[in-house]
Amino acid sequence: MAATATSPPPTVAAEAALAVPGVAGLQPRLARRLAAAALPTRPETTAGRMPPEAGVRTDPLPDGSGWHIEVRCVLVEGHRAVDAARNVHNQVRATVLSYLAAHGAPVAVTVTVTVTRIAARDHTS
């Protein structure tokens, strides 16, 4: 409702997640990948060429009190998955809360982090 009028841009959450040590990249969501595949101008579009924010999904909370953000990330081998995911969670939540507060919309923010892949050290994209 009024509290959710200002939507946090996915780029804010994506940049916060990518800044966490051990995060190799964000995994684009299915809908974004399908949409990119259907583009006639870029038939060879791959996940690697998609912007990081394609791995972020933002939905209003069911009660309208704020936002739920889902981040799908690829980790670098050698980082404990639960620790890296926890860091992503905390970093994204803090960054989005700051953004919303700065834009006059201090609302609730929940975050789900999904590790979709653990990439070898020499293949981090």
Place this chain on the structure above:
Amino acid sequence: MALDDPHAQPSEPPGNDGPHDDPATRDAAPFAGDQALPCGRLLSKAWEQAQDATPTTDPHAASCPHCREAVEGLATLNAATRALRAKDPPGLQALARRVMDIVRAEVRLGRLLPLADTVLDLRIAESAAAKVLRRAADAVPGARAATCRLAPEGEGTGVQVTMTLAAALERPLPDTVNQVRRSIIHAAEQALGLAVTTVDIIVVDTLEPFPPPATGSAAAPEGEA
């Protein structure tokens, strides 16, 4: 209607109800857009008769130039339509392939499992976790992981692991299996942060003893054991 048809039967009176008097069309239900030929036959009926595999006994269909001309025109159109239908529009197959590749990749992620954090909503794809656990099993001498499935257990963060593997018979299987189990639990805790509750291991095959390491190598033959 047969108004201008020199081949029209004299018994067919010119008039609006011409086609309805034709026995060939009397009980045919004309569909929207159907066309009456100059001879009075409906185009759909003429086409149906021409498509019929059994030889026609209708003298009109066999001799009428209007019917023949209409059927020939439709046959040409039919052939062209079939040819176009068989020809894939450019890029359509490639698009379907891309879409299916993406969907398959999404399916390959497997189910989402809870990571061992009881407060935050942190998850890992089954495929990502299984890859790490398979590698842990492969690190055990005389063991080679085949399949690895993971499933959440209950409402908490517990996860069940079921692995099939091939094992060498150089030492007792229970020893190998126990070592694989310990390796899986260790990797789940240390590399992933996954709260594994049970590890079911099924030995489905035996491993042949490894060949001597020097055979077939590009390295200089340094001596034989």
